[in-house]
Amino acid sequence: MEPSKLLSMKQLKFQAFVVSENEDGGYLRRLQWKNIEDLPENEVLIAVEYSSLNYKDALSASGNRGVTRRYPHTPGIDAVGRVHTSRVDRFFPGDRVLCMGYDLGMNTPGGFGGYISVPSSWVMALPESLTALEAMQIGTAGFTAAQCVHRLGELGVQAQQGPVLVTGATGGVGSIAVRLLAAQGFEVATVTGKPDQHAFLHEIGAAKVIDRQKFLAGADKLLLRERWAGVVDTVGGDFLATAIKGTRYDGVVTCCGNAASGDLPLSVYPFILRGVVLAGIDSAQCSMARRKAIWGKLSGPWRLPDLAPMCRTVTLDALDPEIDRMLAGGARGRIVVDMRETV
Numbered sequence: 514m515e516p517s518k519l520l521s522m523k524q525l526k527f528q529a530f531v532v533s534e535n536e537d538g539g540y541l542r543r544l545q546w547k548n549i550e551d552l553p554e555n556e557v558l559i560a561v562e563y564s565s566l567n568y569k570d571a572l573s574a575s576g577n578r579g580v581t582r583r584y585p586h587t588p589g590i591d592a593v594g595r596v597h598t599s600r601v602d603r604f605f606p607g608d609r610v611l612c613m614g615y616d617l618g619m620n621t622p623g624g625f626g627g628y629i630s631v632p633s634s635w636v637m638a639l640p641e642s643l644t645a646l647e648a649m650q651i652g653t654a655g656f657t658a659a660q661c662v663h664r665l666g667e668l669g670v671q672a673q674q675g676p677v678l679v680t681g682a683t684g685g686v687g688s689i690a691v692r693l694l695a696a697q698g699f700e701v702a703t704v705t706g707k708p709d710q711h712a713f714l715h716e717i718g719a720a721k722v723i724d725r726q727k728f729l730a731g732a733d734k735l736l737l738r739e740r741w742a743g744v745v746d747t748v749g750g751d752f753l754a755t756a757i758k759g760t761r762y763d764g765v766v767t768c769c770g771n772a773a774s775g776d777l778p779l780s781v782y783p784f785i786l787r788g789v790v791l792a793g794i795d796s797a798q799c800s801m802a803r804r805k806a807i808w809g810k811l812s813g814p815w816r817l818p819d820l821a822p823m824c825r826t827v828t829l830d831a832l833d834p835e836i837d838r839m840l841a842g843g844a845r846g847r848i849v850v851d852m853r854e855t856v
């Protein structure tokens with residue numbers, strides 16, 4: 514790079530949402546101005562236009578060492594924006610790109626900063642038919658929901674086989690899973706802990722809404738009545754176990770989250786007596802080929818029109834209470850973070 518350009522690059526400053534550890538072991542979140550040199554040296558520098566809030570960000574922002582080992586740290590596992598500079602010939606300044614998962618926002622400064630610096634292998638072109646805002650209305654949560662629905666299809670679950678259950682249904686993954694399944698003609702049953710959000714769930718496509726406590730009745734039994742042809746589980750623990758126990762013969766359960774618990778209190782009977790399939794879903798390390806295939810669906814045949822009513826957009830200075838709300842299980846739909854004023 515020309516020396517004059519290098520000098521002007523070094524002068525680039527941006528705002529970031531930084532989480533740091535207190536002397537008393539607590540964690541402090543605040544906005545800070547950063548220099549571009551604070552970022553790791555990597556192949557692609559991206560000016561972030563939008564990020565989004567995912568459960569993993571809320572964990573990172575509250576000092577969860579399973580997600581983030583070193584603080585101070587800038588979370589944000591999602592970012593969409595324009596290439597500022599690139600050291601590889603696959604990307605050029607001005608390209609519209611998407612970066613999600615891998616180590617972004619975990620131990621690599623993430624999308625809650627005005628710029629990210631990442632390996633080119635983490636970056637893909639933003640699908641043509643999506644705006645930057647739409648891509649982050651979907652974000653990792655929506656991508657994960659799409660992976661679950663895709664896997665159900667791959668493993669043979671079809672709409673005529675019976676209802677598909679979604680747990681944590683008002684959350685980011687859950688609500689997009691409901692939309693995707695309903696759009697594909699599935700009868701969608703949902704579990705929620707929010708009595709005031711039943712109308713919301715019906716609006717986005719749920720045929721049935723089950724109260725969280727009622728759903729768990731019978732959680733102590735080895736098997737339950739066969740109800741679900743498929744499951745998208747985002748919460749884990751007793752919810753996942755109860756869903757598996759109530760899954761029909763040859764049914765498929767996709768497991769992607771642990772919002773309630775990382776445990777799975779279960780016997781082998783649903784598997785050896787009903788042939789239930791438990792399929793794990795990961796969006797952080799999944800291959801670039803699969804990312805492109807799933808985003809191809811989300812921007813093509815599975816495109817969800819008008820996600821706006823189930824999303825809210827906040828700026829970086831309004832993110833803090835959204836993180837607390839999410840950690841308390843109070844999220845509804847998706848939170849997009851508008852990063853355009855941070856550089």
Ligand SMILES: NC(=O)c1ccc[n+]([C@@H]2O[C@H](COP(=O)([O-])OP(=O)(O)OC[C@H]3O[C@@H](n4cnc5c(N)ncnc54)[C@H](OP(=O)(O)O)[C@@H]3O)[C@@H](O)[C@H]2O)c1
Pocket residue numbers: 566567568569653654657680681682683684685686687704705706707725747748752768769770771772773774794795796797839840841842843844845846
């Ligand atoms: N495998 C992956 O690659 C991947 C990718 C993305 C997300 N995830 C995981 O998926 C989960 C959901 O993520 P998200 O972004 O959708 O989070 P979210 O927006 O916070 O939604 C989680 C929802 O789960 C329900 N919930 C929360 N606490 C609960 C509890 N103690 N017991 C029962 N239900 C509870 C709530 O919905 P209701 O009130 O409607 O029940 C909540 O809105 C998280 O565990 C996240 O880490 C995994």
